[in-house]
Amino acid sequence: MMAERNRCISIEELPLHLIMEILSSGRLGAADLACLETSCRMFRGSHDMFPHKFRSMVEFAAFTLCRAQPVFASLPPSARRDLLDRCGGNWKKVLRFLQSVEQSSGTVATSAGNMQVTTGRYHTLLINDSSVYSCGSSLCGVLGHGQDVKQCVAFSQINFPCLSRVIHVSASHNHAAFVMQSGEVFTCGDNSSFCCGHGEIGRAIFRPTRIEAMTGVPCIQVATGLSFTVFLTRNGSVYTCGTNTHGQLGHGDNMDRPIPKNVEMFEGLGRVIQIAAGSSYTLAVTYDGTVHSFGSCTNFCLGHGDQHDELLPRAIQSFKRRNIHVVRVSAGDEHAVALDSSGCVYTWGRGYCGALGHGDENDKTSPELLISLKSQLAVQVCARKRKTFVLMDDGSAYAFGWMGFGSLGFSDRGSSDKVMKPRPLDSLKSHYISQISTGLYHTVAVTNRGLVFGFGDNERAQLGHEWLSGCLEPTEIIIQQKEESDMAAES
Template identity: 30%
Template sequence: MKGKRRVADSAAGVWHCSHGHVPGQVLAVGQGDVGQLGLGEEVLERTRAALVRLPAPVVQVEAGGMHTVCLTENGEVYTFGCNDEGGLGRDTTEEGSETTPGRVALPKPTVQVSAGDSHTAALARDGTVFIWGSFRDNSGVIGLLEAWEKSVAPKQLHTTEAIVKISSGNDHLVLLTLSGSLLTCGCGEQGQLGRVPERFTNRGGRGGLARLLVPQAVRIKGSGRLKFQDVFCGAYFTFALTSEGRVYCFGLSNYHQLGTQSPVSVFMPQVTAGFQGSAVSWVSFSGGQHHSLCLDSTGCALSWGMGTNMQLGTGEEDDAWSPVQMRGKQLDGHAVLAVSSGGQHTMLLIKDQS
C-alpha cells in the first residue's frame, strides 16, 4: 500500500510501522452531541468541516463510534467525546471536559493510535500496546482484558512479540506483529476476529470470554506461513494485506463491504478481489457503521453511504451511493493527509496551514 512502509528504530532495536506521519491540523464534521467533534459544549453538529484546537501539531486522528483520538508529533495522545465505558482514558468528571481535547497519561511515547466504539488503543515505539475502555457485543459489555471488566485508564496489553501496527473496528482490535502475524481480540459475532468459528462467537462458547479477549493468532488453512504487511478494520470487518499483495478479508459483509459476492458474514479469512484493479492507488480507507471514506494517492478524500447526520461533509443530509468529493472553506487549497469516520462524525487531518 502506497504511503506505508516499515522503518527501523536502531536505538530501540524494534521495527514499527511508519504511516507517513506529516504534522497537520484536525478538522471535524458531522454530529457532536456528546463532544466527539472536540469543539466544545455548544457545538452539537457541523455541516462543514471545522478546525479543532489542539496544543501541538497532529500526526494521526482516529474517530471512534462516539469519541475521537488525536496523536501529536511529540507522541502525546488527546481524546474527546463519549466516556461512558472509559474510551477517553482520562478523568472527565469536570462538566464539559469531555467536549474538548484532553491528554491521556501514558507511560511511553506513542507512535500510533486506534479507536472503536468504546475502546482505544495506543502503540508505543518499543512495540508495546496500551488499551482502555471496553469491548461490547449485541448484549452489552464483555470486558477488555478480563471478562466483564472495563478500564477507565490505559493498561498494557501483553503479547509475546513486538507489535508494529494496530487497527480497531467497533468492538475488535487487530495487531500486526514484527514477524508478520495477525493477532485479534474483542467481539467476534460478525466474524471480525477471523479465528473464531460462528458456533463459538456467542461470548466464546465453552471457552468463555477468554477465547475472545485474549489476543490470539489468525490461522489460514492450507496457506503455509503467510506474512502480513498491513491491516485495516471497518466497523465489523477486517482486511489484511500479505507481503505478496494478496488481500484477505473476514467479518460482516451484508452490504458487500468485503467485496464478496454473497451478503453474508465471513468467519474465516478468504481472499477478496473487490478492492483490486483500480487505476489509482489507495493510501487508506476507513469504514463507519453506514458510511465509508477513502483517500487516494492524489490527496482527494472521497465519501459515500448514509449522509443523514452530515457525516459526508458535502453540506447536505442526502445519502450518496457513489463517492463524492468533500467541499468546504477549511478544505479549499489544502491537501488532506488522512481521514477517519465514526458512527455519525468524520475527522480529517489536513496539511498545516502555518
C-alpha cells in the same frame, strides 16, 4: 573565481556516488524515481557501477530505499522474493507498494501536504499538514469544538492546547483520539464507558484533552472501537482502556479500565506494528506478520473458526499455517480484512450483503483469500458496517458490500443494494486515490493531489456539505482554510 562559483552544474557532472546518495536519500518516492528514469537517459543506465541484476541506477536506488522500509525489513527472504515477483521484478513498483502500505494506517503524502482521513458514525476527521478538521454531528463533543457546537456543516479546524502537531487520528462511534508528534494522546467525546482514558470521569469531553496516564509513554497510533480505545506505543507495546465486556481490552478478564493499561501478553509475542479496533474486538499485527485477535467473536471476527470470545491475544493460526505474512488489518463492525506482504486480500466474519466479497452472503469463520483481486496489488484495506474498500497500488479503488445510502459510491445502484464482488470505483478512476475511510453510512477519500471526495449519507453534514442530504457518487469536499476558521471563531 566568482563567476566559476556561481556556474550552474548539470547533474551529469556530479560524481556517481553523489548522485546515488541523492536518489537514495529517502526524499524521493517511487513516482519521482520513475519520472527521473523516463526523462533522463543517464538514470536509465547502470554505468557498470551496480550488480548486473539492477538494470539502472534508479532501480538500484529503489532497492536501497526498499531495504530501509519497515515493512520490507520485517519480511523473510521468501516473502521478499514473492513480492518482487508480484511486481514483475520492478523495484520501483516494490517501493511504491511499501510506501503506500506504510502510509495506509497513518498520514499519506499528497501534493497539498500530509493528510489522513477517518470517518466515524456521523462525523469525519481530517488531518491536513499541521491542522486537524472535523465536520458532521458533534454528539457528546466528538468533533472537539466545545460544548456549544452541536454540528459542523463544513470542515472546521480543531484547536489543540499545545503546539505539537497531530500525526494520527481515529474516529469511531462517539469518541475520537489524536496522536501528537510528541507521542502524547488527546481524546474527546462520550466518556461514559471511560474509553477516553481520563479516569473515572463519566461526563462527555467536549475538547481534545491530554491523557495524563500516558505521560512518558509516547504513542504512534490509536484505534477507537465502540466504547473502548487501543493505543500503540513507539516501542511496539499495546495499551487499552474502556469497556471490556467481551475481553476486547486483552487483559485476560472482563473488567473495564478507566485509564490505559498495558496488554502484558504482547511483551512475549513481539513488537506490534499496527492495531485495529472493531465494535467489540481488537486486531494487532506483530513484526513477524502474525495477526492476534481478542474480544467478541459473535460474527467470527476473531478468525479462529469458532465463536468463542478471547480474553487474551490469540494468533490466527490460518495465516501461520499458510506462511502468510500480514502487514495490515482493518476491523469492521461485523467482519475483518487483512492485507499480506504480496498485496493479496483476505476477509472473514459475517458475509451479510456481500461484505466479504466472495460473491455470496456466507459467513467465513477464518480468513479466506479474495480470489477475484488476486491479480491486483492491493495497498490498503478498509472495513466498516457491512462494506469493504480496497485500494490498489495504481491508485484505483474497489468496493463491495452494502450500498447503505450510497456509501459505496456506485451511482447506478440503489441506496440499499448489495454489491457481492469487488467492483472498481469508476467514478474516481480519473484520480489517484491515496487513502479511503468508510463510516456507518458515508465514505471519504483523499487523492494524491490532496483533493477530498465524499459520498453516502450527509443528513448530519458528515460529508462537509450544508445543503445536500446525500451523495450517490463522489463529490469534492472543500476544506475551510485556517484564516477563514479564525475569522469564524472571532465572529
